[in-house]
Every structure is written in C-alpha cells, then in structure tokens.
Amino acid sequence: MTSDPDSAPGLPAGPVLPSSHAVPRSGAVPRPPGGHRSAAGPDPEPDRRPGAGLDRASDRVPAFDQDADADRLSRARASLRGLAVGDALGSQFFVPAHYPALQSGELPPGPWAWTDDTEMACSVLAVLAAHGRIDQDALAWSFAEHHDFDRGYGPAVNRMLRLIRQEGGDWRELAAGLFNGQGSWGNGAAMRIAPLGAWYAGDPERAAHQAEISAHTTHRHQEAVAGARAVAAATALVAGPAGPGTPDALLGAVLDLVPRSAVHAGIRRARDMLDYDDVATVAAVLGCGRHTSAQDTVPFALWAAVRHLDDYEQAFWTTARAGGDVDTNCAIVGGVVAARPGGEPPTAWTRRTEPLPQWAGVS
Ligand SMILES: [Mg+2]
Numbered sequence: 599m600t601s602d603p604d605s606a607p608g609l610p611a612g613p614v615l616p617s618s619h620a621v622p623r624s625g626a627v628p629r630p631p632g633g634h635r636s637a638a639g640p641d642p643e644p645d646r647r648p649g650a651g652l653d654r655a656s657d658r659v660p661a662f663d664q665d666a667d668a669d670r671l672s673r674a675r676a677s678l679r680g681l682a683v684g685d686a687l688g689s690q691f692f693v694p695a696h697y698p699a700l701q702s703g704e705l706p707p708g709p710w711a712w713t714d715d716t717e718m719a720c721s722v723l724a725v726l727a728a729h730g731r732i733d734q735d736a737l738a739w740s741f742a743e744h745h746d747f748d749r750g751y752g753p754a755v756n757r758m759l760r761l762i763r764q765e766g767g768d769w770r771e772l773a774a775g776l777f778n779g780q781g782s783w784g785n786g787a788a789m790r791i792a793p794l795g796a797w798y799a800g801d802p803e804r805a806a807h808q809a810e811i812s813a814h815t816t817h818r819h820q821e822a823v824a825g826a827r828a829v830a831a832a833t834a835l836v837a838g839p840a841g842p843g844t845p846d847a848l849l850g851a852v853l854d855l856v857p858r859s860a861v862h863a864g865i866r867r868a869r870d871m872l873d874y875d876d877v878a879t880v881a882a883v884l885g886c887g888r889h890t891s892a893q894d895t896v897p898f899a900l901w902a903a904v905r906h907l908d909d910y911e912q913a914f915w916t917t918a919r920a921g922g923d924v925d926t927n928c929a930i931v932g933g934v935v936a937a938r939p940g941g942e943p944p945t946a947w948t949r950r951t952e953p954l955p956q957w958a959g960v961s
Pocket of ligand 1: 685714
C-alpha cells in the first residue's frame with residue numbers, strides 16, 4: 599500500500615489507509631535544483647546520449663527521436679499503465695465495504711485513485727525518458743517535486759521528500775540516515791521499478807544495475823536494493839524478445855541477479871512453491887507485504903506474476919486476495935505482467951483508473 603520505509607528493521611509498520619487523493623501537481627520533467635553528485639552509491643553509468651548533461655531547456659524534454667528510445671518508452675509506458683491499474687484497484691480493497699467484491703471478483707465503482715506506488719513510478723519513467731538512464735539527482739528531485747502527501751506514503755518518506763523539496767535537503771544524507779543509519783528496507787524501491795525493467799527489456803543485468811542505482815535515492819538497506827533488482831530483472835526478462843520462458847527458469851534467472859539476502863531466499867522459496875494453487879498458503883510462507891518490507895513483498899509478488907503472465911486479470915485477483923500490502927503487491931504484479939505484449943489490463947479497468955499525471959508523459 600505504501601512505499602513505506604517505516605517498515606525498517608525492527609519497526610514493522612501498520613497499514614496506512616489511502617486517504618483522499620489530491621490532484622497531482624504538474625511540472626516539467628524533473629531536474630534537481632542544484633545537484634549533489636558525490637561518491638556515495640553505486641557508480642551511475644555515463645549518459646552517452648548526444649547533449650546529455652547539458653543544462654538547457656531542451657535537456658528536460660524526453661527524446662523520442664530514436665526508434666530504440668521509442669520502443670523502450672512504449673514498453674515502459676505499458677508497464678506503468680499496468681502498475682497504475684494494479685495499484686489503484688488494489689487500494690480499493692482497503693475499503694471495508696469492498697471486501698465482498700474482492701471475493702466475488704466484482705469491480706468497485708470508479709474512479710480508482712492511484713497511490714504513491716504510481717506517483718514514484720511516474721518519476722522513474724520521466725527520468726528515463728529525459729536522461730536515457732537513471733540520474734539519481736534528477737530522480738530524487740522528481741520524487742520530491744511531485745510528492746503528494748495524500749497518496750499514502752509512509753511517514754519517513756513523507757518527511758524525507760518534504761525536506762528535499764522545501765529545505766534543500768541532500769537525499770544522500772537523508773536516505774542513508776533513516777532508521778539509525780541502516781537505511782530503509784521498505785518495499786518502496788521495488789514497487790516503482792517494473793517500468794524500468796520494461797525499458798531495459800531483454801537486458802536484465804542492466805535493468806538490475808539501474809534499479810539498484812534508483813533504489814539508493816530512498817532505500818539504502820540491502821534488502822530494499824535486492825527487491826528492486828529482482829523486480830526490474832524479472833520485468834526485463836518478461837518483456838524481452840526471447841520471452842519469459844518457464845516460471846521456474848524465469849525465477850532462476852532473476853536469482854542470478856539478486857545478491858544473497860532474505861529477498862533472495864524468499865524468491866528461492868517462491869520458486870519451490872510454483873505448483874501450489876493455494877494462495878493463502880503461499881502468502882503465509884512467503885509473506886505478502888504485511889510488514890511492507892522488500893523481503894515480505896517481492897517474493898510473493900513475483901510468485902503471483904510469473905504464474906499468470908498471460909492473464910492480467912487472473913494475476914490481479916490472485917494477488918489481491920492474499921491481502922497484505924495489496925496496492926503495492928498488485929502494482930508490482932501489474933507492472934511485470936503488463937510489460938509483456940498482450941499483458942495489458944482489461945480496458946474497462948484502465949478506464950476506471952485515475953489518469954496518469956501529464957508530467958509523466960504517458961497519457
Ligand atoms: Mg501505495
């Protein structure tokens with residue numbers, strides 16, 4: 599339900615119910631006010647695009663002039679739409695009156711407002727479109743610039759993004775200082791990253807690397823980083839020209855790109871449970887985001903996604919009925935499944951979902 603860095607070590611967070619959703623702020627493709635490039639974090643890849651790094655107005659405009667970029671953008675947009683529908687519909691099931699609809703498979707009345715998962719994913723895509731890779735300063739600033747307090751963010755990230763936007767806070771210091779210097783292991787770095795995996799379709803190594811870079815802007819704990827790497831790699835494989843392969847092989851390829859961690863152990867366990875049909879049992883073993891941590895969210899989300907890659911609708915209901923952090927679980931699953939041709943959500947679902955903000959360049 600939230601990017602909740604408040605579920606950091608020893609501090610499991612309770613659910614944060616989505617509140618009334620304000621109209622998202624508009625703005626140009628994000629640029630940081632100053633730039634805090636330092637040695638912290640993994641080395642970003644050099645931006646090799648013509649004119650990259652120039653501080654000029656045209657640098658803020660997404661470049662659509664190359665076929666490769668257009669393909670990347672198209673795939674990433676499809677993933678983002680799937681992520682947003684999963685997030686928006688999933689969040690509807692925190693409303694007690696909608697519980698019966700969850701079991702019967704009925705759709706709650708629209709419009710369905712999306713939450714922090716989608717808002718942050720829009721920033722990921724906007725930065726990729728503008729820079730051709732993850733620029734950490736631009737991404738952190740976009741998160742801060744577009745941060746809407748009413749989208750269900752956890753308290754720690756609310757505070758961090760407010761400090762960046764209003765007081766010129768350095769995201770490196772703020773992210774590294776969370777939870778007594780351990781950094782957040784919340785699922786927020788994973789919840790927003792499927793469109794990046796789609797952008798790097800067929801190149802899961804690069805997707806995982808860029809996901810790690812993106813994670814560091816808010817989530818410094820190794821579990822959060824591992825979760826982001828896993829979701830990005832899975833999406834890149836699903837969207838790639840070779841196709842996803844079998845669920846078992848797909849999760850195996852993801853595991854090759856995830857460092858030893860609780861997330862890695864959880865994905866191994868998820869792979870061992872691919873033939874289980876009882877989602878409640880799987881959720882009980884893997885977790886389903888009740889602690890809003892990467893390690894109790896990503897393994898289950900990938901389990902649900904890879905079992906239903908040909909059917910967005912079934913993937914959604916399977917995921918949602920497990921409970922837990924429903925909007926984030928469904929955002930991850932929706933972003934992975936929709937990255938594949940034919941994996942888009944039903945049109946009726948998309949129509950009920952709140953339009954994406956204009957600044958994301960997706961509408
Ligand atoms: Mg959310």
